[in-house]
Amino acid sequence: MHTNRILTLSDGINLPRRRFVKGLAMGGALLGLGISPERLFAQSRAASTQPMLRGKHFKLALGPQHVNFTGKERMATTVNGSVPGPILRWQEGDSITLDVTNNLAESSSIHWHGIILPTEMDGVPDISFNGIAPGQTFRYQFPVTQSGTFWYHSHSGFQEQKGHYGSIIIDPITPEPFSYDREYVVMLSDWSDENPEDIYAKLKKMSGYYNFAERTTDDLVRDIREKGLDQTWTDRSMWNTMRMSDRDLSDVTGYTYTFLMNGQTPADGWTGLFKRGEKVRLRIINGSAMSFFDVCIPGLKMTVIAADGQNIEPVSVDEFRIGVAETYDVIVSPKDDRAYSIFAQAMGRTGYARGTLTPDPALTIDVPQMDPYPLLTHQDMGMDMSNMSGMDMGSMENDTKEMGAMSNNMHNMPGMGGSKQQMAGMAMDMGGTPGHGSKAEIVHAKTEFGPHVDARAQAPQYRLDDPGVGLRNNGRRVLTYADLRNLYPTPDPRDPEREIQLHLTGNMARYMWSINGIKYADAEPLQFKYGERLRITFVNDTMMNHPMHLHGMWSDLETGDGKRIPRKHTVIVQPGAKISYLVTADARGEWAYHCHLLYHMLAMFRKVVVS
Amino acid sequence: MKTKIFCIAATLMLTTTAHGGGMNDDPFLTMLTVDQFEIRAGEGDTPLVWDAEGWLGKDLNKLWIKTDGEYADGQVEETEIQALYSRAIAPFWDLQAGWKRDIRPSPDRDWFAFGIKGLAPYYFDVDAALFVGKNGRTAARLQFEYEFMFTQRLILVPEIELNFYGKDDSAVGIGSGLADTEVGLRLRYEIRREFAPYIGVNWTHLYGNTADYAREEGEDADDFRVVAGIRFWF
Numbered sequence: 001m002h003t004n005r006i007l008t009l010s011d012g013i014n015l016p017r018r019r020f021v022k023g024l025a026m027g028g029a030l031l032g033l034g035i036s037p038e039r040l041f042a043q044s045r046a047a048s049t050q051p052m053l054r055g056k057h058f059k060l061a062l063g064p065q066h067v068n069f070t071g072k073e074r075m076a077t078t079v080n081g082s083v084p085g086p087i088l089r090w091q092e093g094d095s096i097t098l099d100v101t102n103n104l105a106e107s108s109s110i111h112w113h114g115i116i117l118p119t120e121m122d123g124v125p126d127i128s129f130n131g132i133a134p135g136q137t138f139r140y141q142f143p144v145t146q147s148g149t150f151w152y153h154s155h156s157g158f159q160e161q162k163g164h165y166g167s168i169i170i171d172p173i174t175p176e177p178f179s180y181d182r183e184y185v186v187m188l189s190d191w192s193d194e195n196p197e198d199i200y201a202k203l204k205k206m207s208g209y210y211n212f213a214e215r216t217t218d219d220l221v222r223d224i225r226e227k228g229l230d231q232t233w234t235d236r237s238m239w240n241t242m243r244m245s246d247r248d249l250s251d252v253t254g255y256t257y258t259f260l261m262n263g264q265t266p267a268d269g270w271t272g273l274f275k276r277g278e279k280v281r282l283r284i285i286n287g288s289a290m291s292f293f294d295v296c297i298p299g300l301k302m303t304v305i306a307a308d309g310q311n312i313e314p315v316s317v318d319e320f321r322i323g324v325a326e327t328y329d330v331i332v333s334p335k336d337d338r339a340y341s342i343f344a345q346a347m348g349r350t351g352y353a354r355g356t357l358t359p360d361p362a363l364t365i366d367v368p369q370m371d372p373y374p375l376l377t378h379q380d381m382g383m384d385m386s387n388m389s390g391m392d393m394g395s396m397e398n399d400t401k402e403m404g405a406m407s408n409n410m411h412n413m414p415g416m417g418g419s420k421q422q423m424a425g426m427a428m429d430m431g432g433t434p435g436h437g438s439k440a441e442i443v444h445a446k447t448e449f450g451p452h453v454d455a456r457a458q459a460p461q462y463r464l465d466d467p468g469v470g471l472r473n474n475g476r477r478v479l480t481y482a483d484l485r486n487l488y489p490t491p492d493p494r495d496p497e498r499e500i501q502l503h504l505t506g507n508m509a510r511y512m513w514s515i516n517g518i519k520y521a522d523a524e525p526l527q528f529k530y531g532e533r534l535r536i537t538f539v540n541d542t543m544m545n546h547p548m549h550l551h552g553m554w555s556d557l558e559t560g561d562g563k564r565i566p567r568k569h570t571v572i573v574q575p576g577a578k579i580s581y582l583v584t585a586d587a588r589g590e591w592a593y594h595c596h597l598l599y600h601m602l603a604m605f606r607k608v609v610v611s
Numbered sequence: 612m613k614t615k616i617f618c619i620a621a622t623l624m625l626t627t628t629a630h631g632g633g634m635n636d637d638p639f640l641t642m643l644t645v646d647q648f649e650i651r652a653g654e655g656d657t658p659l660v661w662d663a664e665g666w667l668g669k670d671l672n673k674l675w676i677k678t679d680g681e682y683a684d685g686q687v688e689e690t691e692i693q694a695l696y697s698r699a700i701a702p703f704w705d706l707q708a709g710w711k712r713d714i715r716p717s718p719d720r721d722w723f724a725f726g727i728k729g730l731a732p733y734y735f736d737v738d739a740a741l742f743v744g745k746n747g748r749t750a751a752r753l754q755f756e757y758e759f760m761f762t763q764r765l766i767l768v769p770e771i772e773l774n775f776y777g778k779d780d781s782a783v784g785i786g787s788g789l790a791d792t793e794v795g796l797r798l799r800y801e802i803r804r805e806f807a808p809y810i811g812v813n814w815t816h817l818y819g820n821t822a823d824y825a826r827e828e829g830e831d832a833d834d835f836r837v838v839a840g841i842r843f844w845f
Contacts, residue, residue: 201640205640205642205844206804216760217761218762240732240734241732243703243732450701450702451671451700451701451702454703509703509730510670512637520634521636521637602634
């Protein structure tokens with residue numbers, strides 16, 4: 001069993017070259033705001049120490065705070081004056097109270113991501129409550145009924161992008177089924193000196209604004225030399241016909257982002273200490289606004305023990321992709337007296353967050369090279385690869401024409417505003433036993449046709465064992481969703497009573513996002529019947545990964561074994577793919593259901609009503 | 612006309628509403644792109660030429676303003692302005708309708724404008740419009756543009772514009788049929804996305820009666836020039 005738990009989270013160290021006020025910027029505003037003795041202790045140790053609050057009663061203050069991540073001073077939106085905010089450590093079984101005071105000039109909120117609680121404590125303005133007005137204090141109060149690694153963040157406007165997030169550790173009542181000697185939170189995030197409103201406006205004006213990896217004439221010349229003109233033309237014709245880019249991995253990139261690990265820039269790096277032979281538990285959280293990370297520690301195998309705070313059957317990997325809002329707990333056992341790099345490269349390879357695990361602050365290690373820029377494939381466009389074996393040009397050309405024709409269809413005037421079509425394609429035939437996904441036909445609703453949707457997947461497949469673009473066949477053992485098996489028997493083994501098929505849709509060039517072609521502002525809520533077991537099948541008609549997050553209830557991801565269905569709160573839907581999970585509608589009230597990419601979320605969002 | 616534009620803008624703005632948590636997925640935005648702001652060096656004078664377009668509005672409905680013109684010898688020699696309501700009708704296409712006024716050369720000519728603007732397969736930017744004026748005047752304009760990316764910042768842009776007219780209009784020196792073509796090739800370097808100096812060449816050619824009218828004025832029907840300018844947007 002773990003032993004050193006209390007001490008280890010304040011074992012961070014101070015590197016000599018660290019600039020003062022780097023991330024963990026402490027503000028005068030903090031004084032008198034209920035800082036626990038432990039917090040003061042942490043602060044006095046070192047600037048890189050992760051502040052932690054524990055107990056049953058927490059006082060949190062939301063406020064502006066000067067930070068400097070890039071050499072330029074900027075105003076962040078913080079919890080208790082630091083980016084990230086303090087680690088909150090709760091005990092399963094406790095009833096906790098959190099008094100959140102809003103010292104900002106605008107309304108704010110805190111959403112406890114992945115925590116099962118009453119709807120009015122969920123912290124989503126206009127759904128669970130009215131938000132916290134400037135100067136007001138809101139009291140969150142709920143029983144803690146789960147354990148594991150989670151996080152919290154603002155659910156108001158774009159505040160999360162400005163630093164309003166932090167981690168949650170919940171200690172279990174019963175001993176954990178694994179042991180470790182030391183633990184660290186590894187919070188990954190993305191910081192921009194730009195105002196998020198400006199980022200959003202730029203994406204609307206020029207969706208490729210942040211993409212500096214587009215194909216160039218150099219690539220063309222090289223491709224023609226290597227593959228010949230015919231093959232080059234064929235390879236590119238579909239992308240060109242669709243007017244899409246196989247280099248379109250991330251909307252917002254390292255051009256504006258500085259990627260952070262526990263609030264430390266890549267230049268500084270976060271540092272965690274270990275003693276040789278110790279088992280170190282890393283609680284890795286992706287608190288980014290827009291960035292997926294591929295995480296590895298060269299030289300160390302990582303044993304993944306929990307996904308989204310829920311224990312899974314341990315699986316040993318070299319690398320894993322963590323989508324926005326996901327969490328993974330891993331245990332590593334460094335055998336040597338050497339430093340190891342914790343390397344989290346952004347999926348689009350435009351930058352990385354990094355840290356060092358080392359037995360001695362004096363020992364450092366070179367930062368690994370980033371992998372090459374990945375390219376999207378036909379598979380990521382939702383095409384059926386089995387029809388294309390050996391690059392059958394005939395069928396490929398047909399597909400190309402078909403898809404191009406649809407994109408060009410000028411007769412499909414938009415059914416904007418109306419939501420009559422929303423239910424179309426929702427009442428599906430049953431089929432697919434629990435754990436094995438859906439057998440329902442893929443139906444594109446009429447609302448998916450129009451100027452607001454630029455593509456529809458023709459043959460979306462389950463791709464559970466696909467590590468995703470940029471990680472395929474990279475020579476490393478990469479975690480996939482197919483590896484996730486619940487450590488415990490499936491909590492609700494019932495067959496689903498019904499299935500809801502939801503299509504993730506958008507128009508990249510216009511930077512418009514929606515579900516079933518209908519944006520949140522125009523959508524009717526989804527209705528769940530209290531107590532029912534239902535299946536959600538997502539079809540991704542876009543070329544982006546979308547991390548879909550259902551509030552208030554677990555997403556029981558169908559990874560192939562009905563007896564050991566893992567529970568998640570955030571599920572990545574890969575481009576052109578489908579994925580299914582089961583939900584037990586055991587939480588009455590109104591809940592948010594959305595893509596967790598901050599700039600997609602405004603429109604790719606649904607309210608769920610459980611009644 | 613100003614009132615009309617104001618009314619359209621006001622209507623577009625008033626439809627802006629915020630939704631849950633201050634989330635407005637479709638904010639009212641404005642954009643101005645000065646695609647060409649350049650001097651054209653060749654035989655004779657060296658005019659300053661601009662070609663700009665801007666919009667205000669939301670995802671699917673916008674008010675577009677387009678203007679281009681030429682300034683030489685201390686006066687504006689050619690200029691026109693368009694104000695168009697633009698509605699998205701397909702993923703990559705907008706339908707645009709409104710009003711165009713040719714201000715120089717005098718006298719003014721007013722037109723009803725109707726066109727489509729968008730991105731064709733293989734990434735060709737297309738702007739195609741029909742114009743209907745007083746006294747049975749008609750015109751059509753086709754514009755195509757492409758971007759070759761040598762690098763992420765060094766971009767070569769070939770473009771071509773063709774203008775057609777339904778009948779002669781000697782007062783402003785326009786002949787019926789294909790009146791003129793303009794072919795440009797500009798190489799720009801994007802210091803930022805929003806700001807790019809460029810150099811290039813521009814070749815205009817007049818045809819038929821349009822060419823004859825020009826010659827009567829002592830102008831050449833064929834004009835090849837080296838250009839240098841800046842492109843910027845915000």
